[in-house]
Amino acid sequence: MYLSKTEAAVLPTTLGAPVRPAPPAPGRRRLWSMLGPAFVAAVAYVDPGNFATNFSGGAAFGYTLLWVIVAANLMAMLIQSLTAKLGLATGRDLATLCRERLPRPVTWGLWLQAEAVAIATDLAEIVGGAIALNLLFGVPLPIGGLITAVVAFILLAAQSRGHRPFERVITGLLLVVGLGFGYTLVGAGVDMGGVAGGMVPSFEGADSILLATGILGATVMPHVIYVHSALTPGRYGDAVTAGRTHQGRRRLLRAQRLDVLLAMGLAGLVNAAMLIIAAQLFTSGSGADTLEGVHAGLGDQLGTGAALAFAVALLASGFASSSVGTHAGQVVMAGFLRRHIPVLTRRLITLAPALAVLVLGGDPTTALVWSQVVLSFGIPFALVPLLWLTSRRDLMAGWVNRRVTTIAGAVIAALIIGLNAHLLLGLLG
Numbered sequence: 001m002y003l004s005k006t007e008a009a010v011l012p013t014t015l016g017a018p019v020r021p022a023p024p025a026p027g028r029r030r031l032w033s034m035l036g037p038a039f040v041a042a043v044a045y046v047d048p049g050n051f052a053t054n055f056s057g058g059a060a061f062g063y064t065l066l067w068v069i070v071a072a073n074l075m076a077m078l079i080q081s082l083t084a085k086l087g088l089a090t091g092r093d094l095a096t097l098c099r100e101r102l103p104r105p106v107t108w109g110l111w112l113q114a115e116a117v118a119i120a121t122d123l124a125e126i127v128g129g130a131i132a133l134n135l136l137f138g139v140p141l142p143i144g145g146l147i148t149a150v151v152a153f154i155l156l157a158a159q160s161r162g163h164r165p166f167e168r169v170i171t172g173l174l175l176v177v178g179l180g181f182g183y184t185l186v187g188a189g190v191d192m193g194g195v196a197g198g199m200v201p202s203f204e205g206a207d208s209i210l211l212a213t214g215i216l217g218a219t220v221m222p223h224v225i226y227v228h229s230a231l232t233p234g235r236y237g238d239a240v241t242a243g244r245t246h247q248g249r250r251r252l253l254r255a256q257r258l259d260v261l262l263a264m265g266l267a268g269l270v271n272a273a274m275l276i277i278a279a280q281l282f283t284s285g286s287g288a289d290t291l292e293g294v295h296a297g298l299g300d301q302l303g304t305g306a307a308l309a310f311a312v313a314l315l316a317s318g319f320a321s322s323s324v325g326t327h328a329g330q331v332v333m334a335g336f337l338r339r340h341i342p343v344l345t346r347r348l349i350t351l352a353p354a355l356a357v358l359v360l361g362g363d364p365t366t367a368l369v370w371s372q373v374v375l376s377f378g379i380p381f382a383l384v385p386l387l388w389l390t391s392r393r394d395l396m397a398g399w400v401n402r403r404v405t406t407i408a409g410a411v412i413a414a415l416i417i418g419l420n421a422h423l424l425l426g427l428l429g
Contacts, residue, residue: 048128058278095335129318
C-alpha cells in the first residue's frame with residue numbers, strides 16, 4: 001500500500017505519538033537568531049581606512065571632526081536599513097535591481113564606478129593588513145599584503161558552510177577591533193568638554209574638509225550598500241511571503257533594524273574612540289599622521305599593551321574587511337552584468353594597485369586617506385538608486401518608504417554630493 005505525502009506526514013514515529021510541528025521558538029529568541037547581516041556590513045565601517053582618517057583627524061584637529069563621525073554613522077544606519085529592507089522586500093540585491101530597472105548605459109556606468117570603488121576599498125584593506133603584520137611580526141609590506149589577500153580567501157570560504165559561520169567569524173573579528181580600542185580608550189581618557197565642543201559642526205581649513213570627506217567615505221562605504229542587500233534575501237526565510245502581512249513586516253523590520261542599530265552602533269563607537277584617542281594623545285606633527293607613528297606613539301605614552309592592542313585591532317580589521325570586500329565585488333559583478341569570474345582572477349585585478357603602493361614605497365597612510373576620499377565620491381552612485389527603488393510602491397508594495405524616510409535619504413545624498421563638490425572645487429582651484 002502506498003501513502004500520500006499528507007497521510008505519511010501524520011504517521012506516528014512511536015506508538016501513540018503522532019508527529020507534530022515543532023513549537024515556534026520564543027519571540028525574543030527568534031529575534032536574536034535573525035541578527036548577523038549588519039555585522040558583516042559593519043566591518044567595512046571600521047576598516048584600515050577608518051584608522052587612517054580618524055587618527056589623522058584627531059591628531060591634526062583634536063575633537064573638531066567628532067561631529068562628522070557621529071553624523072556619518074547616523075547616515076550609515078539609515079542607508080543600511082534601506083538596503084537591508086530592499087533585499088527583504090524583493091528577494092534581490094541592489095545591483096541586480098539596477099540592471100533590471102535602469103537603461104543599459106546607466107547600468108554599465110554604475111558597474112564601472114562600483115569597480116573603481118572596489119579597487120579603492122581593496123587598497124585600504126590590503127595596505128592596512130600589511131602594515132599590521134609589519135608592526136606585529138616585521139613582515140615586509142608586500143609580503144604582508146599577499147598574506148592579507150590569502151587570509152581573506154580563507155575567511156570567505158566559511159560561506160560555503162552557510163551564512164552563520166561566516167557571520168560569526170566576521171562578528172568575532174569586529175569584536176576584537178572594539179575590545180582593542182576600548183582598552184586603549186581607558187588608558188587615554190576622555191575630555192568631556194572636548195567631546196561637547198566636537199559635536200558642534202565646524203571645520204578648520206581645507207585640510208579638515210579633506211579629512212572630513214575621507215571620514216565620510218570610510219564610514220558610509222558604498223560597496224556595503226550593495227553587499228548588505230545581498231545578505232538579507234534568504235537570511236530571514238521566505239521574507240517576501242512573510243512580509244505580505246502587516247504583522248510579518250513588523251517582525252522582520254524589527255529584527256533588521258535591531259541588527260543595524262547594534263552593528264552600526266558598535267562601529268560608530270569604535271570610530272569615535274579612534275578620534276578621541278588621537279585627540280587626547282597626539283598633536284599635529286607628532287607622527288600620528290601615519291599608522292606606524294600611531295603605533296609608536298601609543299607605545300611611548302601608554303605602554304606596549306596599548307601598542308599591541310592597536311596592531312591586533314588593525315590586523316583583525318584588515319583581514320575581516322578584506323574578505324567582505326571580496327564578497328562585495330562578486331555581488332557587484334553578478335548583479336550588474338549577470339556574470340561571474342573566478343574569485344582569484346578578480347582578486348588579482350583589484351589587488352594590483354595596493355601591491356603597487358607597497359612595492360614602490362609610497363606612503364601607505366596617505367594612500368589610505370585618499371582611497372577613502374574616492375569612496376566618498378562613490379556613495380551617491382549607490383545611494384540615489386537605492387532611494388529611488390525603495391520609494392517605488394510597485395516594487396516594494398507594503399515595504400515602500402515613508403515620505404519622511406525618502407526625504408531624509410534625499411537630504412543625506414544632497415549633503416554628501418555638496419561636500420564632494422566643495423572638495424573637488426577646492427582641489428581644482
